[in-house]
Amino acid sequence: MFWDHFQFWGEHLLLVGIWVSLALSLNLINGSTGLFSLGHQGFFGVGAYTAAMLVAVLPEKMGWGAPGIGLFLLSFPLAMLTAALFGLLVGVPCLRMRGDYLAIATLGFGEIFRIFAINSETMGQSRGLSVPNVVRAFFLDTLKMERDDARHLELIFYIALSWGLSLLIFVCMRNLMRSAHGRAIMAIREDETAAELLGVNLTRYKVLVFVLGAGMAGLSGAVYAHYLRYVVPEQFALMQGVIFVVIVVMGGMGSFSGTVIATIIIYFIPVLLSFSPDSVRVPVFFEPGRGLVYRSPKELWQVIFSLLLIGMILLRPQGIMGSREVTFGWMRKRAESAPGKGGVT
Amino acid sequence: MTDFANFLLNGITLGAIYALIAVGYTMVYGIIKLINFAHGEFYMFGAFVGYFVLTGIFAVPPQGGEPGYLALLAALLAAGVATGLLAVLVERLCYRPLRNAGRIVALLSALGVSLFFQNMGQQAVGADFRKFPPTIAETRYPRSEVPLESLKEGQVAERDLRLTYYVKAEDGRDQQRVITIANGGEAIDGAQLATARDLAASSTLPAAVHAYPRVTVSNRHLLIFLALLLVSAALYVLVMRTRFGRAMRAVSVDFEAARLMGINVDLIVSGTFFIGAFVAGICGVLAGGMTFERIDPLMGLMPGLKAFVAAVLGGIGSIPGALLGALLLGVSEKMVEAYVSSGLRDALSFGILILVLLVKPSGLLGRFEGEKV
Numbered sequence A: 001m002f003w004d005h006f007q008f009w010g011e012h013l014l015l016v017g018i019w020v021s022l023a024l025s026l027n028l029i030n031g032s033t034g035l036f037s038l039g040h041q042g043f044f045g046v047g048a049y050t051a052a053m054l055v056a057v058l059p060e061k062m063g064w065g066a067p068g069i070g071l072f073l074l075s076f077p078l079a080m081l082t083a084a085l086f087g088l089l090v091g092v093p094c095l096r097m098r099g100d101y102l103a104i105a106t107l108g109f110g111e112i113f114r115i116f117a118i119n120s121e122t123m124g125q126s127r128g129l130s131v132p133n134v135v136r137a138f139f140l141d142t143l144k145m146e147r148d149d150a151r152h153l154e155l156i157f158y159i160a161l162s163w164g165l166s167l168l169i170f171v172c173m174r175n176l177m178r179s180a181h182g183r184a185i186m187a188i189r190e191d192e193t194a195a196e197l198l199g200v201n202l203t204r205y206k207v208l209v210f211v212l213g214a215g216m217a218g219l220s221g222a223v224y225a226h227y228l229r230y231v232v233p234e235q236f237a238l239m240q241g242v243i244f245v246v247i248v249v250m251g252g253m254g255s256f257s258g259t260v261i262a263t264i265i266i267y268f269i270p271v272l273l274s275f276s277p278d279s280v281r282v283p284v285f286f287e288p289g290r291g292l293v294y295r296s297p298k299e300l301w302q303v304i305f306s307l308l309l310i311g312m313i314l315l316r317p318q319g320i321m322g323s324r325e326v327t328f329g330w331m332r333k334r335a336e337s338a339p340g341k342g343g344v345t
Numbered sequence B: 001m002t003d004f005a006n007f008l009l010n011g012i013t014l015g016a017i018y019a020l021i022a023v024g025y026t027m028v029y030g031i032i033k034l035i036n037f038a039h040g041e042f043y044m045f046g047a048f049v050g051y052f053v054l055t056g057i058f059a060v061p062p063q064g065g066e067p068g069y070l071a072l073l074a075a076l077l078a079a080g081v082a083t084g085l086l087a088v089l090v091e092r093l094c095y096r097p098l099r100n101a102g103r104i105v106a107l108l109s110a111l112g113v114s115l116f117f118q119n120m121g122q123q124a125v126g127a128d129f130r131k132f133p134p135t136i137a138e139t140r141y142p143r144s145e146v147p148l149e150s151l152k153e154g155q156v157a158e159r160d161l162r163l164t165y166y167v168k169a170e171d172g173r174d175q176q177r178v179i180t181i182a183n184g185g186e187a188i189d190g191a192q193l194a195t196a197r198d199l200a201a202s203s204t205l206p207a208a209v210h211a212y213p214r215v216t217v218s219n220r221h222l223l224i225f226l227a228l229l230l231v232s233a234a235l236y237v238l239v240m241r242t243r244f245g246r247a248m249r250a251v252s253v254d255f256e257a258a259r260l261m262g263i264n265v266d267l268i269v270s271g272t273f274f275i276g277a278f279v280a281g282i283c284g285v286l287a288g289g290m291t292f293e294r295i296d297p298l299m300g301l302m303p304g305l306k307a308f309v310a311a312v313l314g315g316i317g318s319i320p321g322a323l324l325g326a327l328l329l330g331v332s333e334k335m336v337e338a339y340v341s342s343g344l345r346d347a348l349s350f351g352i353l354i355l356v357l358l359v360k361p362s363g364l365l366g367r368f369e370g371e372k373v
Helices: A002-032 A040-056 A058-062 A069-094 A099-119 A134-142 A147-178 A180-190 A192-197 A202-228 A238-251 A256-273 A297-315 A329-337 B002-032 B039-057 B069-098 B103-125 B190-202 B219-241 B243-253 B255-260 B265-291 B301-314 B319-339 B344-359
Strands: A282-287 A291-295 B144-146 B160-168 B174-182 B208-212
Touching (some): A002 A040, A002 A180, A002 A202, A002 A256, A040 A058, A040 A069, A040 A099, A040 A202, A040 A238, A069 A134, A099 A238, A099 B103, A099 B301, A099 B344, A147 A256, A180 A192, A180 A202, A256 A297, A282 A297, A282 B103, A291 B103, B002 B039, B002 B319, B039 B069, B039 B103, B039 B301, B069 B103, B069 B265, B174 B190, B219 B243, B219 B265, B243 B255, B319 B344
């Protein structure tokens, strides 16, 4: 009974972890630096496809038999490197563009990647690739575990992996933004021309941000491909990227804790909607000759999502957190000012 | 050579479709510097308004007969006006409050509007394709009539010979059908000729045999060209010869200064949205409905993006640029599809987009705007 619930909620926990890591890397590009990219799903896809091809296509082509855990472990740094390389590829030409033009160009790059995947034989065209379950095989064959134990441990492993990755990215981002490099990056967001006049090397920082952000998105992609055990081009369509852009805007551009909160909200709204009973039906349209069209709330998630986006932009364009962070300083302050503690006034 | 001519003709048709969508993009960008992502959805909305007018008011079932040009005109007008009003509403609710909030914020709002129409459309009318009613009979030109009696078995046809005949459709209207008797250069088959004679005899309206050359153009494509010509001429007169057009040009040069000169900028912006969406709505019926013959809530996505690429290629903000860019894009897409690979067709447009943004961001006919510090 416990394990049934664990399977259900554990999978959501794991996917939220991947979403958080991806949103954090996008926040570096879009939020902290203000380079408005609409192509992050492409970097995510490059990482996912690299990992998938390494364990699904390469051993088959080379005649190595089933992929081992070594190849699995190798796929993460390799996915990161390939995605970072793509980040360089996109970042360098996009240096000269600003604002909406940059958004459109990155959108173009993302779409080109997807169209390439649809047309490439090795990448499985629109059918995509199915990825062998290397972790399960390792638990069963090498560690000689029971089938149920292996299944549960696999989920725990992936939860730890995705949240570990998120934590790692979170800490790296926080430290980066507190350093001199971080200040330079923020200066670019606030005013590019002024930052350049103050001696910030625009070229260097913009390329750095694209390469870093893309590399981290590639890592998230590798986790995603290994856990889901398939990749198809449609997972990396524009709409998927837009979800993460909305998360970053909703959390507050440049606020890392805001991004985490927004990811959890956006992820769990459709999960909660899916619990709505079938008897609840909402009229959405009157079609001539057919009468009223009814839909259940769970089908309306994407409509709600787009309304949420428009509403948020109109009412609170700075997002939930603005560019502030959730800190625990207020707890300390309260403890210090409590009577009898002799806090500094 | 005939193949090339056909590809070129198809490319120009596709280009004309992109042009009709791209003018709306470029006009809106010229005035308020907004990439209106929802413009492709206006094209979709227009097609559905046309569909509901034809199936609802004129009661044409998807496999039904052809009510003719009057019904088409009504559907076009309804689609244009409804789409235009929708665009005015969208601008008032979702873009006007953000006019001073920066381009990226407005771009996100436009993205939200686009997603709303796509998703709401899928919930309201379903995600599946719907067949668009035929409305007018398809005729290909040039053609010359050949008497059926003069054809003999074994005779070599100089050109493609096709019989046009009519049957009663399920709604009682006459519906046109076409069968091929012989292709150009082939001998006429006896059995096929006998079938054609039977069909001609049972036709509800007078049937006729026509000879067609290798390169022909459909009357539906001619309608798109006609619409493009009318739209271009009307826009030229509007922008260059009227008070409204002069105000539009003033607003596009300097928004604030135009307001100080006593121009009602809100009215100009609303008017621009109405005109752009009116044209996109008409194009939805002519292209999405009449030419591609099937419509669905996501039909605006790709043509919208392509039209945007066309507008950037021609120089965003410039109406002649949008027309030129659209025609170039349409022809090059069809050429790539014909001679390279159909899969690379979509990649080509995005490649062109990135290349233009890199090499000449002002496009072919656009003006360069320096950055104001």
